Amino acid sequence: MSQFGIAADPTLDSAWQDVTIADDALGAASNVRGTVSYATSGANARTTQLFINTADNSYLDDYDGYGFMPIGEVVSGMDVVDAFYDG
Numbered sequence: 001m002s003q004f005g006i007a008a009d010p011t012l013d014s015a016w017q018d019v020t021i022a023d024d025a026l027g028a029a030s031n032v033r034g035t036v037s038y039a040t041s042g043a044n045a046r047t048t049q050l051f052i053n054t055a056d057n058s059y060l061d062d063y064d065g066y067g068f069m070p071i072g073e074v075v076s077g078m079d080v081v082d083a084f085y086d087g
Contacts, residue, residue, distance in 0.1 A: 001057060002084045003039055005049035013048075021046040024069045031057040034078055035070035052081050 007013050022044045031037055031053050037060070038046040052074060060068040074081060 001051040001053050001055075002081055003049060003051040005039070005047070007048075016048050019047065020044060023067075024071065026062070026067045026069055029070040031060040031068055031070055034074045034081075036072040036074065037068040037070045040068065054082060 021038065023040075023046065029035065033053055033055055035053050036050055037053070039049040039051055040046045050071075053070075
């Protein structure tokens with residue numbers, strides 16, 4: 001997966017330090033290649049970090065009793081995502 005969402009300027013990140021986003025209800029979408037999901041540290045704990053699945057990570061759909069609900073998908077340019085880290 002390719003994760004992003006932390007600002008280069010720590011003062012920007014500090015503004016979001018105590019802000020969380022409630023979870024979406026789990027649905028039919030799955031964490032398959034190309035889908036975009038919020039990173040989280042627990043229930044209702046999403047912040048500014050998201051990730052793009054670069055492989056089938058469907059085990060995240062119901063991980064530890066809460067899921068990583070995909071909120072979007074890459075519709076073109078997945079080759080660019082793959083190039084973020086190719087090692």
